[in-house]
Amino acid sequence: MAKKHLAAVVLAILLALAAGATGMRASEIDDGMPLIHMLRPLLHSGGDLGRRGRVPCDSWRFAVETNTLRDWDTVPARCEKYVGNYMLGGHYRSDSRAVANEAIAYAEGLNLTGQGKEVWVFDVDETTLSNLPYYAKHGFGVEPYNWSTFGAYVKEANAPVLPETQRLYKRLQALGIKPVILTGRREDKREATANNLAAAGYTGYLKLLLKPQNVKVSSIEFKSGERKKLQDAGYVIVGNIGDQWTDLLGEPEGGRTFKLPDPMYYIG
Numbered sequence: 001m002a003k004k005h006l007a008a009v010v011l012a013i014l015l016a017l018a019a020g021a022t023g024m025r026a027s028e029i030d031d032g033m034p035l036i037h038m039l040r041p042l043l044h045s046g047g048d049l050g051r052r053g054r055v056p057c058d059s060w061r062f063a064v065e066t067n068t069l070r071d072w073d074t075v076p077a078r079c080e081k082y083v084g085n086y087m088l089g090g091h092y093r094s095d096s097r098a099v100a101n102e103a104i105a106y107a108e109g110l111n112l113t114g115q116g117k118e119v120w121v122f123d124v125d126e127t128t129l130s131n132l133p134y135y136a137k138h139g140f141g142v143e144p145y146n147w148s149t150f151g152a153y154v155k156e157a158n159a160p161v162l163p164e165t166q167r168l169y170k171r172l173q174a175l176g177i178k179p180v181i182l183t184g185r186r187e188d189k190r191e192a193t194a195n196n197l198a199a200a201g202y203t204g205y206l207k208l209l210l211k212p213q214n215v216k217v218s219s220i221e222f223k224s225g226e227r228k229k230l231q232d233a234g235y236v237i238v239g240n241i242g243d244q245w246t247d248l249l250g251e252p253e254g255g256r257t258f259k260l261p262d263p264m265y266y267i268g
Ligand SMILES: *[C@@H]1O[C@H](CO)[C@@H](O)[C@H](O)[C@H]1NC(C)=O
Pocket: 109, 110, 111
């Protein structure tokens, strides 16, 4: 790079940094030179991304999906529109498609030698079924979780299918891999969950495993414990898919894990 050009770029960055500090938009100081990746420091962005106001919503979502940001209660209010657009526009669907494509390619490459003992673990909420009709009415995760209204919605057994997960589900069945449904929903939701899964087109699964009614157990503890039981019973968990990291973490995880997007809530 020519020395003069380099100096100009450095000046542009310094101006951009100054613009960030004064709240001026970087584009306002753009004099036609390519901006170097908008190197503007966002003030107060170091700590709790959820509470502090300056991190763009797509950066917030990145932190959520990578399990960097944990134990958050609600979607930041300023991100309601962003999350709504993400969920209802094509983006959520195309991110889910990318995950399903990868999972199918992986499954198709497996050597199935387990004499029909290979299983694949599926979560329910935001994995086999979508609660978007509920969340669309409750601020896409901006409103605090309300167990009574959400519980009533679950009991309606009317949640729509997540089509990309269903495509994976049916492909696995065609390959001879048996689905196991493992959910953090409690036993009192068994009938509603089974009915909802059937209505959404999920048939022929090996087991539907729900959390016991009155036992206090974390999601990781419960789900990894159930996977261990499957393994001890001679099943081979070749894959595991869910929208929460707590669906996927904890030994045994399964041959491979697949994380679906979910910027609406966090389950610890
Ligand atoms: C599956 O088995 C075939 C034939 O034995 C072998 O060529 C292939 O590499 C195996 N694939 C995997 C993923 O192990």
